[in-house]
Every structure is written in structure tokens, then in C-alpha cells.
Amino acid sequence: MLRLDDHPSGRHFLQIPGPTNVPDRILRAIDQPTIDHRGPEFARMALEIFEGLKSIFQTESPVVVYPASGTGAWEAALVNTLSPGDRVLMFETGHFATLWRRIAERLGLAVDFAPGDWRSGVDPKEVESRLRVDRAHAIKAVMVVHNETSTGVTSRIAAIRQAIDRAGHPALFMVDTISSLASMEFRHGEWRVDVTVAGSQKGLMLPPGLSFNAVSEKALAASRQARLPKSYWGWEEMIGMNRQGYFPYTPATNLLYGLHEAIAMLNEEGLPNVFTRHARHAEATRRAARAWGLEILCRNPAEYSSSLTAILMAEGHSADAFRKVVLERFDMSLGQGLGKLAGKIFRIGHLGHFNDLMLCGTICGVEMGLAAAQVPHRRGGVDVALAYLSGAESASRETPPLSRTAA
């Protein structure tokens, strides 16, 4: 029989940038008998989830939950709002932006794909200038990946919103937050995002299998005119049934138990604290990388990701060979380079259910792996990360840490 927990001894370090480590609390929540998804108990839970999701997406708008991976939610965003032949504006920030573009093209949309170097986020000035010249308002949607999981580069969503406003353009604004939601600041409501796409398996700390569309009033209005064919993904029927706590088809009941628990955990910690924790771990990781003498892929510090750090492998060495050594010797999975970055970078995931000591273990594994794989580097990344973590006291926490000894 296939054994998936057959690791030598101790815990496997799952340091890919998603799916992330699922906390025991969530595993226990999922491990309950499946209930009748048309019964009253289910509706009570679902209504609590829909309310709770609004706090995570920072919105008053409905959040649709699909039993699907993130790719399904990408498709749902498009088929609900657009019509065949519509023009959309997208940006080549990396592998995931490229995949979203492919879906748009397969659906018959005309994509203006602004070229990028896979090391930078979307430039708000470019958004503004491209929209300003579109006087006829042919562009129906601007689509941006908030955190490019393939590169560890973020795009500044609030600044892009302002750029769209400055251009006075009515295009819908769609944002993929699959690897940023619940890890980095994201405000669907305040930033007037029309469709936010998200997934369960990263900051939400759940297994893969759920994905989300947060939907603005403007997007709902667009969906009444949109002519791309849709059935399974249709918002109207879904939002209608969700009001009573039900779904138009069988929901992923046990994953929803997990989602209910995840929302509780995030609210107990407090979203600002969750974001601060991720930012600290990202900073410690970057300091370690610099100490090793390795280059961070993201060029602009204002665009650093808090979810993951992508690191360029030393010239003449394979990042995949290095990752193989780390997996075999230290039982740690690191993220591979995707698309044109294959073999050239490795990615350290530091998002989701994660704390200082887990980060220390991760950094140790990377430093030991660099030595074991004979990659040229300087030692001392671990020391630098430890110094940062122990010195950067969590003064910015909004609530004091729980004391286990308190009565």
C-alpha cells in the first residue's frame, strides 16, 4: 500500500509555498463524521463561514466557495463577468499570471499581456498609461496576481486601484490572492477589487480543494450581462442558496469543517498579527539568503513577498539537484523553479501555520543542504536569521502572546 507518511523519523518539513502545513487543530476539525449538507446543522455552520470569510477578505461583499482548486476560481472570475471577444489587460509577472492568461485565451477573450521580467510586480504607472489610451473603454477587466508564487514578488494592489481611478477607467479589477490571502494585507472592500480569487491551501492552512471568489456589487452587475457560457461556476444560483446556508450542489463538507476552524484560528491570532508574523519570517529568510551570498529573485524591496522567498542558485549549479539533496538528507521539501525559472531558483515557503522555530529549522536545512550539495556559499545565514528573530521582539503585536502558565 502507498504510504504517504513514511518519513525516516520526526516531522517532514513541507516548505513549498503551498500547499502548506495543516495545523493539527484543522486536521481534527476535518476528522468528523460527514453531515447532511441539506440539514439545519450544516446551514448554521455555513452561515458562520460566510460571515467569517468577510473578515478574512476584509469586505462586506459575498464570498463564493467552490469545491475546486484555485484554477477553478480563476475560471469562475472570468466566465461570470465577461463575454466572448472581450479585451482584458494582464501582466506577465510570472508563471501563474501566464497560466491565468492561458485560461482567458482558451475562453475566447482577447488578452493584452504586458511583458514582464519575472522579477518585478505590476507597475501602477503602466496600468494608468495603458488605460488612459483606451478612450473607448474596450478593456473590460484588469487582472493582477497579488503575490506571484513562482517568483516571490508582489504587486501593489492599493496603488494599482489608484492608477485605475486616476485613468478614470471603468474596467473591472480582478486580483488573484491565492498565495497572499491571510498572509499579507489584502482589502477587497477598501481597495475596491471586483473579483478576488483565492484558494484554501496556503494562508488559510487547509488542504487543497476549496477556492473562492469575493464578488463586488459592480462584478455582480456585470455578471447579469456577461455572455461567456457557465453552469457549475455561476454566481447567481450559488449566492442565492448561500443566503440560506446551502449550496446548489454537494459542498466539500469536511473541508468546510476545516475552513470554519481556520477562520477561528486566524481571528484568534488577529489578522494584523498574522501579517506581522509572515513579514518577520520573510525578513529573516532574506537576511539568511544575503548572508549566504545568494541573490533574491525579487528586485524591488517594496515588492518583497511575505509568503515565500525565491532565491537564485549559484551560477553553474542546479537548483533542482540542490533541492534533491535537501529532501534526501534532511527530509525537507523546497519549492522548485517553475516555467522559465526551472532549475535556476529554489523557493522557501514561510506561510500559513508557521512559527519562529519552524523557520529556524528551515533555514538550517537550507544551509546544511548548500554545504552537502557543494554549492558555493558563505556560512552564517542561520546566525543572522537567529539574531534577527531573537532581536526583533514582537513589539508590534496588537495582543500579547498567550501565556500558558496564566491561570
Ligand SMILES: Cc1ncc(COP(=O)(O)O)c(C=O)c1O
Ligand atoms: C498565485 C497562484 N494562482 C493560481 C494558482 C493555481 O491554483 P491551483 O493550483 O490550486 O489550481 C496557484 C497555485 O499555486 C498560485 O500560486
